[in-house]
Amino acid sequence: MMTRVTYRINATLERFLPEQRLFLKSDTETRFIRLRPATQLIAMTGCAMFVAWTIVATAVLMMDSIGAGSSREQSQRQQAMYEERLNALSQDRDLRADEAARAQERFNLALEQVADMQARLLASEDRRRELETGIEVIQSTLRRTIIERDEARTKADEVAQALAASTGSVRSEEGRQRDTVDTLAILTEALGAAAQERDLMEGAAQKAAERAEEIMAEKREMERQNDVIFAQLEEAVTVSMEPLDNMFRDAGLSPDDLLDSVRQGYSGTGGPLAPISLSTSGSRATPEATRANAILQGLDRMNMYRIAAFKTPFASPVNTPVRYTSGFGGRSDPFGRGWRRHEGQDMAGAYGAPILATADGVVIHAGWESGYGRLVKIRHEFGIETRYAHLSQIRVNVGDRVSRGDRIGDMGNSGRSTGTHLHYEIRIGGEAINPMTFIKAARDVF
Structure with missing residues (x-):
């Protein structure tokens, strides 16, 4: 078949x-x-x-x-766009720093002008008081002279009447007439001198009044200039304060609580600026002193913000080009262990790239830890802790004090890792939060 x-x-x-x-x-x-x-x-x-x-x-x-x-x-285009963005952010940061420096210079110049104006105002006030005192002395002297003249006239009349009562002869009458003429001559001379002194006093009083008017005009001009300067300073403080306040709020932190903590623990040289006091007699402060104190309080708040910013991780842990890979939150485990929680931000970059501290703090761990590989932990103020994992080399020891920007290690691939990258964590009170919240909040300020 x-x-x-x-x-x-x-x-x-x-x-x-x-x-x-x-x-x-x-x-x-x-x-x-x-x-x-x-x-x-x-x-x-x-x-x-x-x-x-x-x-x-x-x-x-x-x-x-x-x-x-x-x-x-x-990938190359994305890297080029990212580098352009980094350059733009760096230029914007430099521009903000220059603006802050110029604002500080303007504030220092304004403070010098305010101090000079205050000195001139106090000097004019002293001159005005001296003139008022001189006018009062002249007026009292003039009143005393008029009183003495009236008393002299009264005594002369009494003497003439007594002489007429004691003698009745013609010769005595002639004597009385001569005495009366002499007395009148003396009184006339005294009255002329008093009138001349009064005229001099009136001239001095007129000049003092004119000088007082000039001083008041100068005072009004200085008050106008002070108002312009204070307005510029208040605007500069407000403009400089708003980005810092927004930065802390965007990061989920309470600015008032942070500033209270800084004030309680701040023990550096200088300390907060003392308020201005122009009165030594305990009287109510002038409007200028009140505005100056408000500006100084704003500057003190800015200073506290600056201290808090350096103690808080508002910075990137790398200053070289990186690619943001696994973000904060849930993800599929790279080793096939299912859906897992990821408590940090992964940044892939070149092997050995510098890893930098993102805020001032103290190193509390520097060594190997399971899963993390070579790990550095830094404790910061306000209950904040940062972690830098999978390092190829650690450059700090436990107990070291580090500042923002200090190199603490090199990027690597140690521990439970599939490639060269940095695993960066931020914890507040022991609870992990999204690090990109802090990094993005600081982009418009630093």
Whole structure:
């Protein structure tokens, strides 16, 4: 049965593929190989499948090569865009720093002007008091002179009446007349001197009044200049304060609580600025002193903000180009252990890249820890702790005090890791929070 089927197949195929014979000749004999139509069909089918497989494999390889090239170009473009963004952020940070420095210079200049104006104002106030005292002395002298003149006239009349009563002769009358004339001459001379002194006093009083008016005009001009300066200082303090306040609020921290903690623990040189007091008699402060104290309080708050910012991790732990990979929250475990919680931010970069402390603090761990590999833990103020894991090298020891920007290690691949990267954590009160919250909150300030 099979032979008959095979014969029919070969007979049908022989129309298209006639039987071929392949002769093999040697020195002693000649042999041949019969290639039946079915054999030829199988051989041709095998060759066609081999050629098709070759074409498909070549196409797949070319597509993979093209796809890999596109991925590299896309990665390069993303890296270039990220570097441009970093450069823009760096320029913006430098610009903010320059603005803050210029604002500080303007504030120092304004303080010098305010101090100079205050000194001039106090001097003018002293001169005004001296003039008022002189006018009062002149007025009292004039009143005393008028009283003495009236008393002298009264005594002269009494003497004349007594002389007339004691003598009745003509000679005595003539004597009385001469005495009266002499007395009147003396009184006239005294009255003239008093009138002249009064005129001098009136002239001095007029000059004092004019000088007082000039002083009041100068005082009004100084008050106007002080108002302009205070307005500029208040605006500068407000503009400088708002980004810092927003930075702490965006990070989920209470600015008032942080500032209270800084004030309680701050023991550096200088301390908060003391309020201005222009009165030594215990009277109510002037509006200028009140505004100056408000500005000083704002500057003290800015100073406290600056201290709190350096004690809080508002910075990036790397200053080289990196790629943000696994973020904070849930993710699929890279080792196939299912869905797991990820309590930090992974940043992939070059092997050995510097790892920097993100805030001032004390190193509480520097060594190997399961899962983390080479790990550095830093304790900061306000119950904040940062962790830097998978390092290739640790450059600090337990107990070391570090400042923001200090190099604490090198990026590596130690511990439970699939490639070179940094695992960065921030914990507040022992609870892990998203580190990108702090990094993004500080981008518009630093």
